[in-house]
Amino acid sequence: MSDPRPDRTSRLPFDLDWNLLRTYLVIVEERGITAAAERLSLKQPTVSNALRRLEERLERKLIVRKPGRFEVTPEGDMLYQGAVEIFGTVSRLPVLLRRKGEEVVGHVTMALASHVVSPHLDEVLTEFHQRHPRATFTMDVSTSLNVATAVLQKRASLGICLVHKRLPQLQYATMFREYFGLYCGPRHKLFGKTGLDLSDLRGETFVSFQTDRLTDALRPVAMMRASAHIDGQRVATSSSLEEVRRLIFCGLGVGSLPLHIARADEKNGLLWRLPPYEDPPAIDIHLVWNPRAHFNRAEMGMLEMLRSMIESTPMSCRDYI
Known part of the structure; x- marks a missing residue:
C-alpha cells in the first residue's frame, strides 16, 4: 500500500x-x-x-x-x-514580454575583459549603430571569469574575454589574437637602456594581471616571466589593463602588456620594451555567447554581425602582432 x-x-x-x-x-x-x-x-x-x-x-x-x-x-x-x-x-523575461516593435530597438549588454582593444570590434560597433541607431548598449568591464559567468547566467548578451577553461554550456569563437611583451616605466632603472638580455631582468620585482599565473588564462605570459627569471616580489596585481599600465608607468615593477596596446606608449616615451623580443607569447581573445539565451533582435543582430566578421576575416588579419 x-x-x-x-x-x-x-x-x-x-x-x-x-x-x-x-x-x-x-x-x-x-x-x-x-x-x-x-x-x-x-x-x-x-x-x-x-x-x-x-x-x-x-x-x-x-x-x-x-x-x-x-x-x-x-x-x-x-x-x-x-x-x-x-x-x-x-x-530574460523582460525580453520575452516586450512588444514586437520594441524588440527591433533592443538593448545589448556586452561584458568585456579590460584589455579588449580591437579595431575589428570597433568596426562592427560602428556598422551596427549605423544600421540600428535606436539600439542601445551597456558595456560592462570585468575579469574574464566574471564575463563568462555573466554570459552563463544570461546577465550579459555577449562576452569578449580570455578563456582558461571552456564551459560546456557556452559557445566560443576566437575573435583576435594578441601578443604580450615586458615593459618598464620611466622611473625604472632599465628604462631607455639598449642591449639588454634576460639576465638583466633577473630578480626584478613585477606587477601583473590577476590571471597572470601558471594555472590561469595568462599562463604563456607567466611562463615568459619565469623564463626571464623575474622572480622578485609581486608588488601589485589588477584585473584592469589601465591599472596594470599605471603600475608599470609609476615604476612599481616590470610588467606585461599586449604589444599592440603598448605601442603608442612606447612611441610617446611612457613605456620601454624589455626582452625577450623574439617569440612573444600569444593569447586568444574569444567571443562568448549562451546558445540557450532568448535574444532580442538587437542582441541577435549584434551576435550575427560579430560572428560574420570572424568567419569572413582571415585569422592573419586578426593577429595583432
Whole structure:
C-alpha cells in the first residue's frame, strides 16, 4: 500500500523560498559567506542562516566550510548549475514580454575583459549603430571569469574575454589574437637602456594581471616571466589593463602588456620594451555567447554581425602582432 503522505520533493517548487537560491548562487560565486554578505549588502549571520535553511529544506549538504576550506559538494554543484539556468531565464523575461516593435530597438549588454582593444570590434560597433541607431548598449568591464559567468547566467548578451577553461554550456569563437611583451616605466632603472638580455631582468620585482599565473588564462605570459627569471616580489596585481599600465608607468615593477596596446606608449616615451623580443607569447581573445539565451533582435543582430566578421576575416588579419 502506498504512503498517503505527500512527497516532500514534489512540494519543493511550491514551498521553496527562491531567495534562498539567489543567496546560494552568490555564496558559491564569491567562495564564502562573508564575501557573499558584502555583495548582497546583508549581515553575515543572515547569509549563513539562508544556507542552513536551504540545506535543511533540501536535506543535502551543499557546502563544506572549515577554517581555510570552502568546498561545494557534488549535490551543491548540481544545485548551482540548475540555479544558474533558473535565474538566467528569469532575468530574460523582460525580453520575452516586450512588444514586437520594441524588440527591433533592443538593448545589448556586452561584458568585456579590460584589455579588449580591437579595431575589428570597433568596426562592427560602428556598422551596427549605423544600421540600428535606436539600439542601445551597456558595456560592462570585468575579469574574464566574471564575463563568462555573466554570459552563463544570461546577465550579459555577449562576452569578449580570455578563456582558461571552456564551459560546456557556452559557445566560443576566437575573435583576435594578441601578443604580450615586458615593459618598464620611466622611473625604472632599465628604462631607455639598449642591449639588454634576460639576465638583466633577473630578480626584478613585477606587477601583473590577476590571471597572470601558471594555472590561469595568462599562463604563456607567466611562463615568459619565469623564463626571464623575474622572480622578485609581486608588488601589485589588477584585473584592469589601465591599472596594470599605471603600475608599470609609476615604476612599481616590470610588467606585461599586449604589444599592440603598448605601442603608442612606447612611441610617446611612457613605456620601454624589455626582452625577450623574439617569440612573444600569444593569447586568444574569444567571443562568448549562451546558445540557450532568448535574444532580442538587437542582441541577435549584434551576435550575427560579430560572428560574420570572424568567419569572413582571415585569422592573419586578426593577429595583432
